[in-house]
Amino acid sequence: MPHNEEAEKPTEELDGEQFMQRLAAFHEERGTTLEVAPRVHGKPIDLQKLYKITLEQGGYDEVTRTRGAWRQLGLAFNLTTSNAGVYAFTLKTVYYKNLAAFEIKDHHHKTPPPKDILEDLTARGGDLLTRTVENFRQAPAGDAEASGEEEVSTPNGNKMDIDEPGSGTGRSTRAGLRQAPPQRVLFQPDVSSSRQTRTATSRGQSPQPTTSAPVNSYSAASQHSMPNSISNYEPRPPMPLTLRGVVTPANNSTRFYQQVAQSQVGQKRKAKDMTKPGCGYDGPNIYVRTLQALRSGIREEQDYALHHLVKISHERGDKFRFEAFPMLAEALGEYIRGITSEYYDIRWKVDYTESDKSMNALDGLNGTPDLVQRLKSLVRIDVADELEPKGKSMHFEKVKEAGLTMRNLSLMEDNAKYLADMAEIRDTLTIVLSLPDDPRLVELRHYMLDIAEMVTRYWVMPRNDPLYRILLDEINRSSDRGAILTSLRAICRISMNLKDNNNLLSVPMTVVGKLASYLLLQDEELVGATLDFMYQYTALPSNVAILLLHSNNPKYRLAPLMKELCRLLRHGEVEVQVKSILQQAIPDIPAETIPDVPDDLLRQLLQMDEPERSNTWLKCVFEEHKDSEITQIALWQAYQSRFTPFSNTALANAPGLLPAAEFIKNVSIIFENATAQVVNGTTSKFIIKGIRPRHIPIDTRQQPYLRCLWQPPSTTKPCNLFLPKPEDLYSHILTAHLGVPRIPEGSSEDATGKFDPSSAHNIDPSIECHWSHCLRFTHGRPPLPQTKAHLAHHIKVHLPNNNNTTTSGKLKHLFSSNRTSATATYPFKPNTLGPHGAHDPRLLVGADGRTPLTRTDVDNLGREAAYHTIVYRNTPVDEHGDPAGLSLTAVLVLRNLARNIPKAAEMVRSGDVEMEVEVEGEEAWGASAAVRHAGGAEEWLEGCFGGEVGRELMWSLGHNRVLSGYVADVVGLVRKGKGE
Numbered sequence: 001m002p003h004n005e006e007a008e009k010p011t012e013e014l015d016g017e018q019f020m021q022r023l024a025a026f027h028e029e030r031g032t033t034l035e036v037a038p039r040v041h042g043k044p045i046d047l048q049k050l051y052k053i054t055l056e057q058g059g060y061d062e063v064t065r066t067r068g069a070w071r072q073l074g075l076a077f078n079l080t081t082s083n084a085g086v087y088a089f090t091l092k093t094v095y096y097k098n099l100a101a102f103e104i105k106d107h108h109h110k111t112p113p114p115k116d117i118l119e120d121l122t123a124r125g126g127d128l129l130t131r132t133v134e135n136f137r138q139a140p141a142g143d144a145e146a147s148g149e150e151e152v153s154t155p156n157g158n159k160m161d162i163d164e165p166g167s168g169t170g171r172s173t174r175a176g177l178r179q180a181p182p183q184r185v186l187f188q189p190d191v192s193s194s195r196q197t198r199t200a201t202s203r204g205q206s207p208q209p210t211t212s213a214p215v216n217s218y219s220a221a222s223q224h225s226m227p228n229s230i231s232n233y234e235p236r237p238p239m240p241l242t243l244r245g246v247v248t249p250a251n252n253s254t255r256f257y258q259q260v261a262q263s264q265v266g267q268k269r270k271a272k273d274m275t276k277p278g279c280g281y282d283g284p285n286i287y288v289r290t291l292q293a294l295r296s297g298i299r300e301e302q303d304y305a306l307h308h309l310v311k312i313s314h315e316r317g318d319k320f321r322f323e324a325f326p327m328l329a330e331a332l333g334e335y336i337r338g339i340t341s342e343y344y345d346i347r348w349k350v351d352y353t354e355s356d357k358s359m360n361a362l363d364g365l366n367g368t369p370d371l372v373q374r375l376k377s378l379v380r381i382d383v384a385d386e387l388e389p390k391g392k393s394m395h396f397e398k399v400k401e402a403g404l405t406m407r408n409l410s411l412m413e414d415n416a417k418y419l420a421d422m423a424e425i426r427d428t429l430t431i432v433l434s435l436p437d438d439p440r441l442v443e444l445r446h447y448m449l450d451i452a453e454m455v456t457r458y459w460v461m462p463r464n465d466p467l468y469r470i471l472l473d474e475i476n477r478s479s480d481r482g483a484i485l486t487s488l489r490a491i492c493r494i495s496m497n498l499k500d501n502n503n504l505l506s507v508p509m510t511v512v513g514k515l516a517s518y519l520l521l522q523d524e525e526l527v528g529a530t531l532d533f534m535y536q537y538t539a540l541p542s543n544v545a546i547l548l549l550h551s552n553n554p555k556y557r558l559a560p561l562m563k564e565l566c567r568l569l570r571h572g573e574v575e576v577q578v579k580s581i582l583q584q585a586i587p588d589i590p591a592e593t594i595p596d597v598p599d600d601l602l603r604q605l606l607q608m609d610e611p612e613r614s615n616t617w618l619k620c621v622f623e624e625h626k627d628s629e630i631t632q633i634a635l636w637q638a639y640q641s642r643f644t645p646f647s648n649t650a651l652a653n654a655p656g657l658l659p660a661a662e663f664i665k666n667v668s669i670i671f672e673n674a675t676a677q678v679v680n681g682t683t684s685k686f687i688i689k690g691i692r693p694r695h696i697p698i699d700t701r702q703q704p705y706l707r708c709l710w711q712p713p714s715t716t717k718p719c720n721l722f723l724p725k726p727e728d729l730y731s732h733i734l735t736a737h738l739g740v741p742r743i744p745e746g747s748s749e750d751a752t753g754k755f756d757p758s759s760a761h762n763i764d765p766s767i768e769c770h771w772s773h774c775l776r777f778t779h780g781r782p783p784l785p786q787t788k789a790h791l792a793h794h795i796k797v798h799l800p801n802n803n804n805t806t807t808s809g810k811l812k813h814l815f816s817s818n819r820t821s822a823t824a825t826y827p828f829k830p831n832t833l834g835p836h837g838a839h840d841p842r843l844l845v846g847a848d849g850r851t852p853l854t855r856t857d858v859d860n861l862g863r864e865a866a867y868h869t870i871v872y873r874n875t876p877v878d879e880h881g882d883p884a885g886l887s888l889t890a891v892l893v894l895r896n897l898a899r900n901i902p903k904a905a906e907m908v909r910s911g912d913v914e915m916e917v918e919v920e921g922e923e924a925w926g927a928s929a930a931v932r933h934a935g936g937a938e939e940w941l942e943g944c945f946g947g948e949v950g951r952e953l954m955w956s957l958g959h960n961r962v963l964s965g966y967v968a969d970v971v972g973l974v975r976k977g978k979g980e
Contacts, residue, residue: 011106012052019048026102030112032119038094041079041087049076050091051099055107060100064092064126089123096123104128287312287325294331302335303394306401313408320409322418329419332406333428339399339444342392343436344378350424367423371466375434396440403432403447410454419451420458430466433474442480449474449486457496463506468494476511481526488515488529492536504537509546512537513556519564524886531568531889538896545904545913548940562897562944566952568890569963573873576961585865590628591693594638595621598722601699606646610658614639615670620697624671628692632676635667635688636660667691697722706800709772710737718772726799733795737770738788767791771798874962883962891966894953898973901944902937909936938978945974 014022020036027034038045053076054063063069070088079087097119101112112118113131247255283289286308293305309332312320322329330350337348349356350364362368409415419425432448435441452471461468474487494502518530537543550556597605601620605613617639640657647656658666667688668674674690698704705722706729719737723729734740767788875887883891907913945953957967 014048016046016048019051023047023098023102026105027098030101030115032101032115035094035098038098040074040077040090040094043077043079045077045091045094047094047098050095051103054095054099055103059107060095060103061126061128093123100128287320291325291328291331294335295327303398306335306398306405309405310401310408313405317408318412320415321412322409322415329406329422329425332402333422333424335402336399336406336444337428337431339396339441340431340435342395343380343438345381346378348431362424362427364422364424367466368427369464369466371427371430372434372469375431380436400444400447403444407447407450410451416454417458420455425451425455426459426467430470433467433470446482446486449483449490452490453486453493456490457493458498460495460498460500463503472507472511476508476514481523485526485529488533492529492532502536503540504533504543505540507537507543509550509553509556512547516556516561516564519561519568527568528886528889531886531893534893535889535896538893538900541900541903541907542913544897544900545907548901548904548908549913558944562894562949565890565894566949566956568886569952569956569960569967570873570875571886571890572876573887573960576872576874578870578872579867580870581865582868583866590625591695594693595695595697596722597621597642597697598705598724600724601697601705604700605643610656611662611666613643614658614663615666616700617642618667618670619702620699621694622671622691623694624673624690625692626673626690629687629689630691630693632664632686632688636663639663664688699724708732709798710770711772712737712770730795730799734788734792738767738791740788740792769794771795774798871959872961873959875960877962883966887960887963888966891963891970894970895966895973897944898941898970898977901940902977905937905940941974941977945970 024034053073057063070092071084074088074091101118104110104112249256290305290308293301341347346360348360348362351361352364410419429448429452471487471491475484478484515530518526551558605617643657664676671691674688677687677689679685679687696704696707705724708719708721708729710733711718723732876885878884953967953971957964
């Protein structure tokens with residue numbers, strides 16, 4: 001026998017198909033029926049899922065013993081909480097019939113009980129694991145005795161309740177048991193001679209009555225085991241009978257007739273109180289009642305039925321199925337068609353024999369193909385111009401109620417399928433939509449269009465279908481937005497739920513032109529329905545050929561349509577920025593020392609009183625940082641060293657300093673996240689957590705100072721002098737580092753304070769720029785500045801430009817955050833990144849690629865990451881990230897045109913196009929030979945996709961990442977059609 005690995009797999013490891021195969025094999029072996037796809041409340045139940053969930057909760061017996069467990073288990077299958085008890089028992093029955101025996105054998109590895117005490121019974125109760133034939137069914141009385149085995153019974157079973165003598169019952173009072181009656185010994189008189197015999201006299205015994213053994217007498221073996229109360233039982237003495245005379249006409253005629261009269265009065269009273277036939281019966285439910293009332297033909301009954309059907313369809317429409325109430329849909333359709341009699345002298349009837357060819361006969365099997373021609377041939381009834389009778393107005397209202405009922409019920413998928421199978425419903429929709437324009441029918445038309453929207457998805461509608469032509473005519477002639485929108489949806493959903501494709505053929509060009517104008521509206525819902533129609537229309541090369549033939553008609557030119565489609569490619573676009581990193585950020589290095597206070601800031605601080613002075617000093621030279629800390633003693637000493645030299649001078653407005661405790665307390669007030677802490681260890685350390693020194697101090701207006709980074713080769717540190725303005729820093733470099741003299745006082749007023757140009761223009765080949773990390777005029781790289789004036793112009797590139805507020809603002813922001821701009825010049829290459837994205841000091845090299853740089857050469861302020869940002873204009877997407885909305889449908893229409901224009905051009909050239917004159921009196925523009933031979937596919941594609949349309953497509957291709965794939969398909973099809 002071949003080895004079957006699947007049979008050895010545990011059930012938990014099987015997939016759904018393997019599980020069902022194993023379960024089916026089990027039921028086949030057991031001789032029971034497996035319900036492969038059970039449903040509870042219309043929802044499918046996965047048997048494998050139900051089996052796993054039940055086992056996770058302990059199995060069938062454990063779930064049954066737990067109160068409410070089956071209800072909770074039903075939530076896993078989305079069973080509603082209403083009528084939860086019914087659904088829970090139904091789910092339990094599904095498990096009981098299909099999985100209970102399988103669980104006993106597969107999970108518990110025991111033999112399940114026979115099917116006659118399991119599957120053949122209801123799912124009430126539990127204890128399946130211990131259920132057997134013996135303990136589940138009680139053996140009938142006498143079975144144990146007949147089998148020769150001793151019957152095992154409870155102590156109560158041996159107890160017998162015996163009637164007391166004289167009770168008169170003569171039998172046991174124990175319910176359900178009947179004992180053998182006691183043996184009665186009848187008295188037998190002695191019929192022998194009264195003379196006693198010698199034997200009897202000698203024995204001294206008196207005569208005794210003799211007994212005859214009854215047929216059912218107890219044997220001697222059972223006499224000794226019989227209780228004394230039974231063996232000594234004696235019957236009660238006979239009671240004397242009391243005889244009463246019967247009144248008859250013979251012995252007492254007067255009394256007899258009185259009794260007869262009294263009995264007749266009593267019978268009349270009973271007949272009066274007796275329930276009459278039909279009384280006390282509630283009758284049919286409201287659903288059956290309304291159905292029968294609607295079919296009765298009685299006006300009052302029909303009004304009653306429609307009133308309640310509208311309410312039922314609104315409140316219980318999700319549970320009211322046509323298939324549960326036969327003839328309800330037919331009755332509603334018949335009542336709706338009755339509105340025709342208000343306009344034409346005709347009463348429709350449905351024929352199911354295909355033999356009735358009369359004018360008013362509708363084909364109930366296949367539909368009526370010539371229904372539109374019949375409706376056009378009808379003559380409208382002349383209506384007097386007078387007040388409308390109340391009955392007619394009520395008739396219109398009731399017909400609308402019938403239409404509303406059918407519309408509400410058709411929203412349910414099962415009801416829509418039911419209506420789709422009825423040919424007379426399609427005729428009903430055609431009849432109502434073909435009625436004359438009447439304000440009283442507007443609401444009924446909308447109901448019929450809603451029904452058509454729900455049922456056309458189950459129909460295949462050829463080009464000559466009456467309802468299809470009526471829906472196209474509704475779009476063409478109606479000015480009602482709701483009617484046009486619903487008609488478009490009904491047409492676009494034709495055969496949606498079928499395998500057949502929806503071919504929109506014989507669409508009048510007036511309809512196409514009207515829909516093209518709708519693309520200009522700011523109505524997303526109507527534009528969306530129009531694009532859906534255009535997508536299905538342009539999917540056929542024959543329709544595109546008709547568009548090409550009418551392209552010379554000013555009403556139906558393709559150029560405006562193409563521009564609107566391209567405009568819709570941007571509908572709902574949003575700006576999305578995508579950043580790609582060009583250079584990793586360099587983390588800043590914490591300042592090791594507290595920066596010096598610039599002279600101008602120091603003068604301002606000395607003029608302040610305490611504690612304002614200490615608070616302002618802390619803000620200017622410290623900043624918050626959650627991971628940094630400073631000892632309290634270091635902070636206090638810095639405060640002392642800064643202001644103690646000025647405490648007793650005329651420069652200081654305040655005479656002394658704050659106490660240490662108050663100063664440390666103020667730190668937590670100034671910096672919100674700073675806290676004073678004690679670090680326990682060998683020696684306790686008192687720190688301030690959450691602050692650190694600034695690299696660059698700020699002034700009282702929170703603006704950073706500018707630091708001089710001029711570093712001559714003879715020094716190891718830059719100048720590090722802080723100045724408030726760029727012009728101050730520029731003057732400092734020229735005066736202190738380049739030695740350019742100023743014009744002395746006493747000269748002309750205009751030149752006072754300016755630098756002497758005569759000394760600045762002296763040629764000096766040794767002049768170099770010593771600004772930190774500047775490589776422009778260092779390391780021997782030409783060209784070198786020949787004068788100090790040349791170098792002075794170069795120094796300005798290291799200073800922020802006050803005239804450019806944007807640049808100055810950015811620099812101030814970067815300095816205040818202790819970061820260096822990503823666009824600042826740096827002395828190392830981008831390929832010097834270490835393994836973690838930070839710059840490795842061992843990899844840093846100079847601009848010449850050879851001179852190594854140390855870590856101290858890198859600016860302590862760090863560097864922000866450099867990014868390359870691309871801005872896209874993306875259109876909407878769905879929850880899965882796929883394109884959605886009007887933009888997607890527009891690009892799909894463009895793709896259809898790009899794919900089918902070459903085929904359509906060939907059809908135009910060969911004349912293989914069916915032309916129709918859709919509008920009376922209008923000439924077919926495509927009939928001339930000049931249009932038919934206007935050009936090939938290349939000319940048509942260039943005319944449709946060239947110029948502004950082509951530029952818009954290329955823009956979307958580059959800027960819309962969501963639609964780029966679809967736009968690329970359009971561009972590729974256009975190039976393929978051109979032969980490129």
